[in-house]
């Protein structure tokens with residue numbers, strides 16, 4: 124991923140690197156000028172003013188090209204950072220719900236925070252790496268030009284440094300990988316800290332246990348692993364510094380011992396260039412650990428198996444469902460939760476076959492854990508059937524999954540309430556219409572709306588579900604799935620749901636799947652599908668369609 128991102132900005136990168144080379148050349152020009160002028164110090168005939176003029180021209184060139192190249196490279200690193208963020212969000216949006224559920228929300232969250240941060244730091248270092256690498260390489264080229272024999276010697280010493288550095292880098296990456304795995308557990312614990320706030324607050328012993336036995340060991344382990352990873356890079360950095368000083372001293376001593384014919388000016392020039400190169404080399408070495416963390420993050424992102432196929436173009440258009448569909452064929456569908464090696468138990472449903480007509484109210488019933496919600500998730504396309512297929516008016520859902528899914532509006536038990544109310548065209552919905560439904564659902568005293576944005580979603584569980592219903596209404600899809608919607612409602616709204624809402628949706632030609640344990644209302648449905656241990660049976664005939672007498676008055680629809 125790192126590589127792909129850098130490549131996608133290659134034009135700007137090449138331009139900035141070329142400018143870096145020019146700026147580094149100016150730096151070397153200054154050194155060679157100073158070097159030449161050292162020889163003129165004791166020469167009374169030298170043209171000092173000319174030398175000074177060239178010196179200032181080189182300084183101006185150095186400053187101009189350095190500033191321009193670093194400006195372009197910094198701009199580039201910001202662009203790359205924006206690309207990483209957009210790319211990851213699009214990849215998560217393009218990934219199936221099934222895969223996200225399998226990977227675990229905490230891992231995705233860790234990637235969206237931790238890995239984005241590491242990758243951004245790594246890619247922000249690219250400009251500095253390009254600039255300093257260009258300087259280092261040009262300095263080496265300059266040294267080789269001055270004396271290839273002396274350069275061969277310095278090159279040999281630096282090669283030794285690089286081999287050791289490579290080994291240390293591999294070890295450092297391994298240790299950062301271990302830290303990154305521990306970060307996933309930390310994010311899981313952070314999630315428990317927030318989501319389990321009630322339980323932790325009420326039970327002191329659980330709070331103590333969570334802190335002492337769960338979070339603290341996790342944090343301590345991360346501390347140990349992080350230090351052990353950084354030690355590698357500290358050794359690496361000091362090793363390279365040592366080698367540089369070794370090269371510096373060796374140039375002086377080796378030239379005396381083995382290259383006695385070499386001019387003092389060449390040795391001085393080597394020393395000056397090596398001293399100059401220490402700065403850029405130190406910057407390069409210091410970015411090692413940042414680059415290592417970026418590599419680990421990049422590998423981690425690949426492991427999540429997020430979708431590669433990004434919805435770039437599709438996100439510019441809205442999808443329109445077929446409101447006048449007639450039949451939904453469910454043909455021998457089966458679904459099996461992917462086996463976890465550590466888990467002996469796994470659940471599967473099916474084969475399930477049935478045909479649903481437009482405008483039917485279908486109840487999905489059965490005991491806890493028998494597969495109703497699993498079936499509903501397959502039905503609306505959140506899960507891909509492991510066998511069988513679903514056809515809407517003959518069109519295979521698997522061939523146009525996004526289009527198929529947009530026919531459904533769902534409220535599952537772990538639903539999320541967005542503050543933005545979206546209409547059938549995917550635009551912010553009309554305030555007057557929203558207010559009408561807020562009043563109908565008796566939420567107008569609690570929630571207001573302004574330009575399609577709700578004032579709050581902080582409500583009681585039952586109220587939240589009513590607000591969820593409002594969002595579903597406004598989406599105006601042809602099919603609805605309500606997973607035990609009425610379970611949290613008082614008798615008034617439960618009655619409203621079964622006796623007013625469902626008939627109203629039916630009269631509009633909507634098809635509604637209702638997961639319910641409210642036996643009292645089963646007879647209000649057109650079809651009843653009963654689940655038992657993942658198997659489905661049509662039991663409509665067992666529930667005669669005679670509405671029971673209810674003591675609660677139906678709610679008057681606005």
Ligand SMILES: Nc1ncnc2c1ncn2[C@@H]1O[C@H](COP(=O)(O)OP(=O)(O)OP(=O)(O)O)[C@@H](O)[C@H]1O
Pocket residue numbers: 224460470489490491492493494495496497498
């Ligand atoms: N994400 C998952 N991964 C693995 N197994 C799961 C997952 N979600 C549910 N299951 C298993 O599938 C089985 C059926 O769950 P499902 O939620 O479909 O039941 P249900 O009929 O809707 O139950 P309830 O009435 O309690 O809501 C359960 O035994 C559960 O352990």
